[in-house]
Amino acid sequence: MDINETAAWVKRLQKGDDTAFDTLFAAYQKQAVRTAALITGETTLAEDVAQEAFVSCLLHIKDLKEPTRFKSWFFRILTRCAWKAMEQKIPSVDWGEALEKLMPFASDTYPSEKEAVYEKLYQALDGLGKKQRTTIILYYFNDLSIREIAEATSSLEGTVKTRLFAAKRRLKRALEADGQKGAELYEI
Numbered sequence: 001m002d003i004n005e006t007a008a009w010v011k012r013l014q015k016g017d018d019t020a021f022d023t024l025f026a027a028y029q030k031q032a033v034r035t036a037a038l039i040t041g042e043t044t045l046a047e048d049v050a051q052e053a054f055v056s057c058l059l060h061i062k063d064l065k066e067p068t069r070f071k072s073w074f075f076r077i078l079t080r081c082a083w084k085a086m087e088q089k090i091p092s093v094d095w096g097e098a099l100e101k102l103m104p105f106a107s108d109t110y111p112s113e114k115e116a117v118y119e120k121l122y123q124a125l126d127g128l129g130k131k132q133r134t135t136i137i138l139y140y141f142n143d144l145s146i147r148e149i150a151e152a153t154s155s156l157e158g159t160v161k162t163r164l165f166a167a168k169r170r171l172k173r174a175l176e177a178d179g180q181k182g183a184e185l186y187e188i
Contacts, residue, residue, distance in 0.1 A: 001027040003068055010067035013058075021058055024070075029054075031142060032078055038137045039082040041126050049085050053078040072148035079134055079152055086130060124174035132167035139164055 001009075006024070013020035032053060037046035056077050064073050125133050131153070138144045138152060146164070150157045 007067035072151040075152040135163040
């Protein structure tokens with residue numbers, strides 16, 4: 001769904017059209033669950049986090065003044081929900097299980113023959129702090145711009161660039177230390 005189509009649905013939702021929420025939910029649900037799983041490191045928690053983000057979105061949709069910024073606004077809510085969930089529960093990640101559950105959400109993006117590299121990537125992501133991990137996930141997995149990530153994380157653009165640079169460097173080192181060529185695959 002492009003930015004203008006999303007904005008049109010947001011405006012309809014703000015006017016009380018309940019079907020608009022269903023459309024937005026359908027458009028962002030898989031991406032929200034995948035993002036929550038990557039941030040929290042727990043696939044079982046991801047659906048709860050995504051659901052909480054959608055409920056919060058519905059409750060506060062009238063607060064969104066610029067419907068064209070729905071995507072970054074929604075990911076701000078999702079990020080906050082994921083961070084809150086992480087603080088309440090120490091994650092224990094079974095990356096084999098996570099990869100198995102995440103692959104259907106990303107089947108068009110991640111070929112199954114690269115599963116071992118993806119598992120190493122997810123393990124490397126788990127080694128990042130929550131802010132660096134979130135920045136990487138929003139940038140690479142959700143195609144948000146630096147500006148959108150800054151809005152979603154309530155950070156300055158320079159801070160986002162610094163986090164992205166440092167996280168990419170740490171991921172590259174982690175993948176290279178393991179003998180993986182994953183860094184080249186992801187252009188890290």
